[in-house]
Amino acid sequence: MPTPDMTNEQRLAAINNLPKATNASIRHMFAGIDKVLLKDDGVYDDKAMSDTVLLTLTAPEAISRIGQLLEIDETMTGFHCMCLGSYAIELHAHNTIKYIIGLHHGTSIRYSGWNGDAALSKTEELVTFLSEQGLTQPLEEHIQRIKDSEAGETAQRNWLQTAPETFRKHWAQIINMDSDYLSALIQDLHAEIPEQRQRIIALLQTFGKTDKYWSGYPYYESVPEDILKTYKVKDIIHAYLLSDRNYKTRRGLGRFLCSYDFKKIRKNYLNEIPMEVIDDLDKCFEHIGEKRGENEIFSLRKEKEKSLS
Known part of the structure; x- marks a missing residue:
């Protein structure tokens, strides 16, 4: 007999019962991995949303390095980005997909076995490494986010200079x-x-x-x-x-x-x-x-x- 679809409330409860993201769990995922594929778009239903492979890593040192750079800030976990991710990171061993991780905006990752997303602690190093390996888009997006953030802060300061002082009091x-x-x-x-x-x-x-x-x-x-x-x-x-x-x-x-x-x-x-x-x-x-x-x-x-x- 097929299992009935869960309500959103039931899905959320099921997710909340999962363990939180840890660096130990990431190290466990990378054990024995011999190939890493980065695919365009994010992850849905534990599968990459696109078949387009943007980067393939097979050298042991490169696989080890990306595993290190996916280090998370364990104090910033359990949240949920509203999108499905920018990239899918497939971890392969012996021609079999073992794990799949969603990379969100170059700043956080998602794995279906966790109770939520986790913020990356080495974002700049990660996107720089990917660029050195031939995938430049995450670094370009990272640089643009910094520019947009700086522009937004400048616009905010200029706006407050125009606004009455009361707005600063309640900012x-x-x-x-x-x-x-x-x-x-x-x-x-x-x-x-x-x-x-x-x-x-x-x-x-x-x-x-x-x-x-x-x-x-x-x-x-x-x-x-x-x-x-x-x-x-x-x-x-x-x-x-x-x-x-x-x-x-x-x-x-x-x-x-x-x-x-x-x-x-x-x-x-x-x-x-x-x-x-x-x-x-x-x-x-x-x-x-x-x-x-x-x-x-x-x-x-x-x-x-x-x-x-």
């Missing part, structure tokens, strides 16, 4: 995506910037500080939008019209009026968005070369014209 909660900090942040923001119009302009300029207006932006960029949603649209527009209407403010206002959430209700507020504001936003996005922004404002203009006809 740890923002980054951790805590659910109950927003009301306290708003209260502190009122104390920092008592005048509502100035507060709205500060929020618009903060929301406009981005390289990714419409998607793929870091979570913290949505916080000023969440606060702007607590104001009446007419008050936001009024604050803009009474400001110097600079491009920093225009970027934030354009992003807000064309955001996914606001577009769902925008037809209810078209009478509160003057055509001169739409003209300002159009000029702004055209000036900074934001093509998606130009298209979004074009759609806003059409909606406004239709509401007037």
Whole structure:
């Protein structure tokens, strides 16, 4: 009689009952191994997802070396990466696959006999070794991750320089995506910037500080939008019209009026968005070369014209 499929809860319970990852278990896996294959893509159902072999290691010293470089940090185990991995590492002995390990982003590994993933402790040495053996992509990806991380940190610092001081006070909660900090942040923001119009302009300029207006932006960029949603649209527009209407403010206002959430209700507020504001936003996005922004404002203009006809 076939075994019924387990529920996700049952699968998770079964995984949690497995032993944790250890370096001793990795050494055990490599005992007697005479060939290591690295295949493209990750591992699913204890099998490599691809038949494409990217690297073959048969020299005993190379096999020993990769086994050493797959050393894990035993204090960082038991977590679960959401993907299936970047590469599959097959361990062979006498033309038989003995073990298969998933390599995730060059930073962690997964084995089906463990209760979760394990962080690698020698990432840079591992990807350098693979590059020396002829597989350069993991090293290239590692270098790109470092660049992306550095760029992200720079963008974060620049964003915080634009944001009101209150955001720095609550930064740890923002980054951790805590659910109950927003009301306290708003209260502190009122104390920092008592005048509502100035507060709205500060929020618009903060929301406009981005390289990714419409998607793929870091979570913290949505916080000023969440606060702007607590104001009446007419008050936001009024604050803009009474400001110097600079491009920093225009970027934030354009992003807000064309955001996914606001577009769902925008037809209810078209009478509160003057055509001169739409003209300002159009000029702004055209000036900074934001093509998606130009298209979004074009759609806003059409909606406004239709509401007037």
